[in-house]
Amino acid sequence: MAILNSFTTACLKNIPGNALNKHLFFTLRAFYNSQSRSVLGISEERAISPPIGLERTTVKNLKEMPGPSALANFIEFFWRDGFSRIHEIQLEHSKKYGKIFKSRFGPQLVVSIADRDLVAQVLRSESAAPQRGNMDSWKEYRDLRGRSTGLISAEGEDWLRMRSVLRQLIMRPRDVAVFSDDVNAVVDDLIKRICVLRSQESDGATVLNVNDLYFNYAMEAVAAILYECRLGCLENEVPQETQEYISALHLMFSSFKTTMYAGAIPKWLRTIIPKPWEEFCLSWDGLFKFSLIHVNKRFEEIKTQLERGDEVKGGLLTHMLVTKQMSLEDIYANVTEMLLAGVDTTSFTLSWATYMLALHPHIQQQIFTEVTNTLGPEKVATANDVQHLPLIRGLVKETLRLFPVLPGNGRVTQDDLILGGYFIPKGTQLALCHYSTSLDDENFTEALDFRPDRWLRKDTSDHVDNFGSIPFGYGIRSCIGRRIAELEMHLLLTRLIQKFHIGLSPLTDEVKAKTHGLLCPGAPINLQFIDREIQT
Numbered sequence: 444m445a446i447l448n449s450f451t452t453a454c455l456k457n458i459p460g461n462a463l464n465k466h467l468f469f470t471l472r473a474f475y476n477s478q479s480r481s482v483l484g485i486s487e488e489r490a491i492s493p494p495i496g497l498e499r500t501t502v503k504n505l506k507e508m509p510g511p512s513a514l515a516n517f518i519e520f521f522w523r524d525g526f527s528r529i530h531e532i533q534l535e536h537s538k539k540y541g542k543i544f545k546s547r548f549g550p551q552l553v554v555s556i557a558d559r560d561l562v563a564q565v566l567r568s569e570s571a572a573p574q575r576g577n578m579d580s581w582k583e584y585r586d587l588r589g590r591s592t593g594l595i596s597a598e599g600e601d602w603l604r605m606r607s608v609l610r611q612l613i614m615r616p617r618d619v620a621v622f623s624d625d626v627n628a629v630v631d632d633l634i635k636r637i638c639v640l641r642s643q644e645s646d647g648a649t650v651l652n653v654n655d656l657y658f659n660y661a662m663e664a665v666a667a668i669l670y671e672c673r674l675g676c677l678e679n680e681v682p683q684e685t686q687e688y689i690s691a692l693h694l695m696f697s698s699f700k701t702t703m704y705a706g707a708i709p710k711w712l713r714t715i716i717p718k719p720w721e722e723f724c725l726s727w728d729g730l731f732k733f734s735l736i737h738v739n740k741r742f743e744e745i746k747t748q749l750e751r752g753d754e755v756k757g758g759l760l761t762h763m764l765v766t767k768q769m770s771l772e773d774i775y776a777n778v779t780e781m782l783l784a785g786v787d788t789t790s791f792t793l794s795w796a797t798y799m800l801a802l803h804p805h806i807q808q809q810i811f812t813e814v815t816n817t818l819g820p821e822k823v824a825t826a827n828d829v830q831h832l833p834l835i836r837g838l839v840k841e842t843l844r845l846f847p848v849l850p851g852n853g854r855v856t857q858d859d860l861i862l863g864g865y866f867i868p869k870g871t872q873l874a875l876c877h878y879s880t881s882l883d884d885e886n887f888t889e890a891l892d893f894r895p896d897r898w899l900r901k902d903t904s905d906h907v908d909n910f911g912s913i914p915f916g917y918g919i920r921s922c923i924g925r926r927i928a929e930l931e932m933h934l935l936l937t938r939l940i941q942k943f944h945i946g947l948s949p950l951t952d953e954v955k956a957k958t959h960g961l962l963c964p965g966a967p968i969n970l971q972f973i974d975r976e977i978q979t
């Protein structure tokens with residue numbers, strides 16, 4: 444890997460080897476918290492009155508805000524399996540109660556915002572260190588094991604300090620462009636894997652449940668960047684320690700409801716119902732263990748290279764280890780949280796993108812034409828080529844608009860706020876309803892249609908500054924991995940379209956979205972990958 448070479452090398456020149464010796468839901472979690480339990484104990488009864496001078500006729504207080512009752516919420520979520528329908532409930536409630544409404548979950552009051560301009564108002568007026576929601580259980584685990592918080596779980600000064608280091612390294616497209624070769628090597632392996640998998644099916648074309656494949660791709664690619672090593676996720680035999688990590692990750696998501704609420708269970712109850720908290724800790728143990736192995740391995744390699752007087756070259760991890768802008772514990776925590784955040788998000792988006800391509804062959808053909816006109820039949824795209832492939836970028840944006848992996852996001856207000864004519868006191872949990880705004884015809888023409896080319900027209904309201912669709916969030920606390928995720932998705936989708944005609948397998952019925960932690964396919968997506976004829 445030849446990444447950040449010059450910077451790293453320059454830093455290393457001044458770092459003696461022995462000095463080095465001394466020296467990982469999230470949003471979703473916050474969103475679920477916002478739907479569930481008391482974060483700050485704010486209730487509308489406690490809500491203070493509008494500031495003097497503001498007429499009550501123009502500014503209403505929370506008591507006057509419409510919304511379902513606590514009982515209705517309870518029945519909806521616990522009785523009618525609302526957890527897997529959070530995205531649909533968001534839509535139903537915004538149609539029934541309006542674009543700003545309140546919900547009650549026990550003592551917790553949540554103000555939901557399903558309006559593009561109000562979402563913009565909240566995010567544009569954020570403080571220097573915005574808070575998504577309550578992360579107490581994540582912090583409790585870390586305190587218990589003597590671990591640090593990473594970007595997802597940290598707040599305040601700690602968060603600001605780490606964010607300012609990481610944003611310098613991976614927030615701009617050009618920062619991550621250097622990872623093109625590493626990601627393309629993983630794309631090569633994925634293509635080989637597709638050929639193996641389809642050869643095992645009777646039609647010689649189908650890959651069953653493509654999400655499994657994309658999961659392995661996303662994990663391999665993000666690890667190539669974060670750990671600067673390959674994990675073997677796309678091999679026939681996945682190595683044991685990688686399998687153990689995948690199990691920990693699956694435990695985290697499969698026990699989503701229980702683990703997400705683990706921290707909500709009073710500590711005294713844990714002796715009577717120990718399982719949720721135990722599983723929560725167990726999955727985190729597995730995730731941290733994996734990061735420790737890989738970070739420590741790289742750390743030892745650097746030490747050896749320095750002791751031998753060799754030049755140390757490397758990527759993101761090398762840079763973090765060498766510059767010591769973050770402690771080793773902070774590095775463990777951040778790579779752990781980034782790996783957790785970076786796998787399912789990307790793989791679900793890839794599953795939806797290829798499913799939509801299969802459902803819309805004429806759109807697939809348009810994108811194929813763009814790709815071959817720009818690259819020819821065989822040139823492997825790099826990050827620099829992606830700027831000349833607007834439909835590939837539009838494909839990812841449109842997929843994330845229709846299927847925002849995080850259908851909602853959370854914020855805790857850090858100041859009193861007047862929003863949509865209501866007075867919202869400081870400390871109120873807000874739920875930003877991205878799924879509803881994304882599918883709103885007021886924000887996007889014929890919003891239910893899949894039209895990647897809508898993102899090409901700068902003169903319409905469909906264009907990017909539309910807060911109706913902000914799948915990576917917005918502003919200072921937005922997704923730190925956005926550019927990495929985009930790079931992985933752009934390079935893979937370009938190559939898939941270049942190489943295969945992607946069709947729907949007869950084994951696939953209509954696939955609807957469900958919320959399982961993230962917005963994911965509610966049934967396996969089985970696709971056919973048919974080789975394209977190379978035109979000479």
Ligand code: HEM
Pocket residue numbers: 469470575594595606665780781782784785786788789792843848849852853913914915916917919920921922923924925927928
């Ligand atoms: C399609 C892929 C992805 C989507 C849609 C996505 C979406 C999001 C969203 C909506 C947030 C919350 C932003 C906010 O509160 O304003 C977030 C936060 C975050 N994401 Fe992503 N993400 C993706 C991939 C990744 C990847 C690949 C990584 C790591 C390499 C990553 C790491 C993180 C981290 C660490 C945070 C917390 C940032 C902070 O609090 O400072 N994400 N992501």
